[in-house]
Structure formats: C-alpha cells, structure tokens
Amino acid sequence: MTSPVTQGGLAERFERYRPRLFGIAYRMLGSVSEAEDAVQDSWLRLDRADATAIRDLEGWLVTAVSRQCLDVLRARRARGPESSHLPEPLVAPDGPLDPEAAAMLGEAIGLALLVVLDRLAPAERLAFVLHDVFGLPFAEIAAILGKTPAAARQLASRARKRVRGAPLPSGDLQNQREVVAAFLAAARGGDLQGLLDVLDPEAVVRADFGPRGGSREFRGAQAVATGILAYAQFTRYGRPAIVNGTPGIVTAWGGRPNAVMAFTVVSGRIAEIDIVADPERLTHVDIGGLDA
Numbered sequence: 001m002t003s004p005v006t007q008g009g010l011a012e013r014f015e016r017y018r019p020r021l022f023g024i025a026y027r028m029l030g031s032v033s034e035a036e037d038a039v040q041d042s043w044l045r046l047d048r049a050d051a052t053a054i055r056d057l058e059g060w061l062v063t064a065v066s067r068q069c070l071d072v073l074r075a076r077r078a079r080g081p082e083s084s085h086l087p088e089p090l091v092a093p094d095g096p097l098d099p100e101a102a103a104m105l106g107e108a109i110g111l112a113l114l115v116v117l118d119r120l121a122p123a124e125r126l127a128f129v130l131h132d133v134f135g136l137p138f139a140e141i142a143a144i145l146g147k148t149p150a151a152a153r154q155l156a157s158r159a160r161k162r163v164r165g166a167p168l169p170s171g172d173l174q175n176q177r178e179v180v181a182a183f184l185a186a187a188r189g190g191d192l193q194g195l196l197d198v199l200d201p202e203a204v205v206r207a208d209f210g211p212r213g214g215s216r217e218f219r220g221a222q223a224v225a226t227g228i229l230a231y232a233q234f235t236r237y238g239r240p241a242i243v244n245g246t247p248g249i250v251t252a253w254g255g256r257p258n259a260v261m262a263f264t265v266v267s268g269r270i271a272e273i274d275i276v277a278d279p280e281r282l283t284h285v286d287i288g289g290l291d292a
Contacts, residue, residue: 010051014043017058020134021065027129028069030087030114032284038068059140066126066144073122085215086208086276087114089260091250091285094177094240109133110244111262111274115206116166120159127152128159167264167271169246176265180240180247183263183270187228187235195225200269207231210278224273235261250287257282 018039025035042064054060089111109117117125123145130136130144131152142152169176179198186194199221205228207216218227228235238249238261249261256279264272276282 010046013057014046014061017061020058021061024062024129024134025065025069026090027109027114027117027133028066028125029072030118032088032090034072038065038072041065041068062130062136062140063144066130070122070126070145073125077122085278085281086206086274087111087118088281088284089243089248089262089274089276090245091248091257091260092242093288094242094247110169110246110264111276112264112272113163113166113168114244115274116163117159120162121155123147124155124159124162127155128163131156132160167266169264170266171268173247175268176263177240177247179265179268179270180249180263184235184238184240184249187232188238190229190232192225192229195228196221198270199224200266200271203270203272205273205275207275208278208281210280213277228273250285252287255287257285257287260285 021039021042022035025038026032029035029038042061045064046061051057117128120128126145127138127141130141131138138149138152138156141156142149145152145155147155182198183195185191186198201221202219203221203224205216205218205224209215216227218224235249235251237251237253237258239251241248241250241260243250243260243262246263246265248263250257251259251261258279259275259277260282262274262276263270
C-alpha cells in the first residue's frame with residue numbers, strides 16, 4: 001500500500017514530478033506558457049490541500065494537471081474558431097541533451113502531430129495523450145474524466161483513428177539530421193533542384209507569422225521549394241536544433257529567436273515543415289549561441 005504523503009519535503013517531491021507534469025500539459029495544450037500555468041496551478045492546489053490524505057502524489061498531480069488542461073481546452077472550444085496558430089515548439093540545442101531537456105522531450109510529439117491533436121475534442125485528446133503517449137491505464141483516465149473505463153477506451157480509439165493519417169518521422173535521428181542539413185544547404189544556396197531532391201512530392205509547409213502576419217500554407221514539392229526560396233531569411237541565419245524531439249532549425253538575430261522550423265522526415269524525404277515565425281510566441285526559446 002502506498003504511504004500517505006507528508007507535508008514536509010512536499011516542494012522537493014513536486015519538483016521531481018514537474019517534468020512529467022509539464023510533458024502532459026504541453027501535449028494537451030500545445031502551448032509552453034499555458035502548460036507552465038497548468039503545472040503551477042497544480043502546485044497551488046497541492047499547497048492548499050491536506051497532503052497527509054494523499055496516498056499517491058504523482059497520481060494526484062497528474063489528475064490535477066489533466067483536469068486543468070481539460071478546462072483550458074473546453075474554454076477554447078467555447079470561444080469558437082480563432083485565427084490559425086501552430087503550437088509553440090519545444091527547442092533544445094542539437095546534440096546530446098542535458099537531463100532536464102531529455103526529461104522534457106522524453107515523450108516528444110512533433111508539431112505536425114500536435115496540429116492534428118488540436119482538432120480533437122478535449123476528452124479525446126486527454127485519453128489519447130494519457131494512454132498512447134504516457135501509458136496511463138484506462139481506469140485512471142476514466143476517473144479523471146468522470147467516465148467508465150470502457151468510455152475512456154472508446155475516446156482514445158476515436159482519437160487514434162483521427163491521428164492515424166498524420167505523418168510520423170521515420171529513420172534514426174542521424175538520418176533525419178542529414179536530410180535537414182541538405183535542405184538547409186540547398187535553401188541557403190538558392191538551389192531549387194536541391195530542395196526538390198529532399199522534399200516528398202506531396203510535401204506541405206505551414207507557416208505561422210502571428211496575429212499581424214497571418215499564416216501561409218504551401219502544398220506540393222514545387223510550391224514548397226519556391227515558397228522556401230521566397231522566404232530565404234528563415235534559413236540564411238538558421239542553426240540546427242532539436243525541435244520537439246527531432247532535428248529542426250532555429251533562426252535568430254538581434255538577440256531574439258525569429259523563427260523555428262520543425263521537420264517531419266519520412267523515408268528519407270521531408271513530408272512536412274512547420275514554421276513558427278511569431279517572435280512573441282518564441283520568447284521561451286533559449287537561442288544560446290544561435291544569434292547571428
């Protein structure tokens with residue numbers, strides 16, 4: 001039997017679970033700032049609770065964060081359609097990850113998949129994220145949702161069917177790095193054929209320039225390659241990075257991140273590129289030595 005949680009050392013134990021809580025919240029919300037708020041809210045709730053009555057601290061916190069995320073998603077849906085925005089990216093330096101970054105990206109979901117998750121109903125998204133990404137049993141998910149385990153299983157199944165069509169990265173990270181490096185070299189050199197060589201014939205680019213700049217979408221290798229060359233500033237100062245667990249590119253100048261490019265590489269070719277180019281939504285990105 002799990003021992004009750006004591007009040008002493010509560011903050012230290014909470015910090016131990018923070019990376020997992022953030023991972024759940026980010027994959028539920030697709031927003032770094034909202035995920036951090038949801039995690040902080042779970043701490044405030046815990047701080048006000050009688051810790052000695054909690055036998056499973058991690059389960060209690062996962063439930064608190066998940067329900068907070070559900071509230072945020074339902075509020076979004078109640079507001080009705082909004083301007084299209086790509087999810088905020090999770091960025092780490094290219095190369096070996098430190099323990100904190102590794103924990104944050106441990107159950108990575110690419111931006112392309114997060115775009116698909118944004119189309120799910122809140123309960124479907126929660127069931128999919130908690131079960132298919134984090135491995136929680138349906139009995140626990142059902143308790144969070146206030147439904148039966150069978151209903152929770154059905155929600156995850158419906159979500160899975162909708163997610164199934166989303167392209168998923170294939171090959172190892174080194175292979176993906178080589179493909180992205182070839183893309184970057186071709187884009188910098190204005191090499192149209194070089195871009196076509198690394199793009200899937202049905203490649204898609206989604207670019208989010210924020211509330212003022214709007215969004216753009218290009219479909220098909222020719223349109224994508226032409227569009228990339230037209231926005232060459234996003235590759236001229238680009239540096240390799242890990243974006244949501246896979247190789248990507250970050251551009252920065254003037255001491256601030258300017259754009260993040262996330263790639264979905266399938267069978268050695270780029271199937272999707274998601275570009276977040278709204279500086280206000282990239283303030284959480286640590287550019288380190290990326291400033292040009």
